[in-house]
Amino acid sequence: MMITTKGRNALKVMIDLAQHSGEGFVSLSDIAERQRESLKYLETSAKQLSTAGLVVSARGKSGGYKLSRPADEYTVAEILLSGEGSLAPVSCLEEGSAPCENAGTCCTLPLFKELDEVIMKFLNSKKLSDLA
Amino acid sequence: MMITTKGRNALKVMIDLAQHSGEGFVSLSDIAERQRESLKYLETSAKQLSTAGLVVSARGKSGGYKLSRPADEYTVAEILLSGEGSLAPVSCLEEGSAPCENAGTCCTLPLFKELDEVIMKFLNSKKLSDLA
């Protein structure tokens, strides 16, 4: 599986925020209820989105989250990346991973590089506003 | 990760067989040596390919495996599928999995269906003969 619940939850939070933009800060408990997800689990995704700068958070009563830019300026790729860390279809293409020692002679690597490009091209072409 | 060592090994076996077609049955130990993979681990991939009908096997001395069709009649997709079971980018699109109860209202499902199509279109367009 390339995209797990982490990425999907990140996306769900962002879609919900996009659908309720202009309402100030939206609390996670509201999002959890609408999206039928566990509040506790969504907290993880929301914090990652906040750390990545994709959303702005406000603590305390009547706090919550809101988008930091217009919805059409987010690509689906960057949202999923915030949840997943990597979207590479094979481990040898993950950034930060130990480079495969057979990379020079591997007969499959070029194929997977192409696949990665196809996937990223698609996910970069999709905007958050296309989903909300 | 969408494509693990299982799929990659299936592909490596097929590529090796394609490169040595016309030599009759090729033993797994030869393939393991050339591809620098464990014989024991490749056995799993080879058996799956055999069960799926992608290769023909012969037991006993001077046995081994060979392709059951010309190399240009295999898509990379079917080879990877034999190793992975599924290439779906999200679990809710895997065949045989319990259908997601929120499928009707899920705001992300259409996106992932599109992504799945993009991936499968690419992997179906690539032939084994392109890699060998």
Place this chain on the structure above:
DNA sequence: ATAATCCCCATATAAACGGTAGGAATAACG
């Protein structure tokens, strides 16, 4: 103060991943 909210850290459970081990069945070959 109080209640609502995000933030931080730790834990739990199950499944998947990446193999390994031992041996049975089969077939060629001398």
Place this chain on the structure above:
DNA sequence: CGTTATTCCTACCGTTTATATGGGGATTAT
């Protein structure tokens, strides 16, 4: 018939990842 090379079958095992859950601390509007 015995040896050897091979696929086939079943089981196991340690590590990592996935999917969460729980408790409590920090912050802030009211």
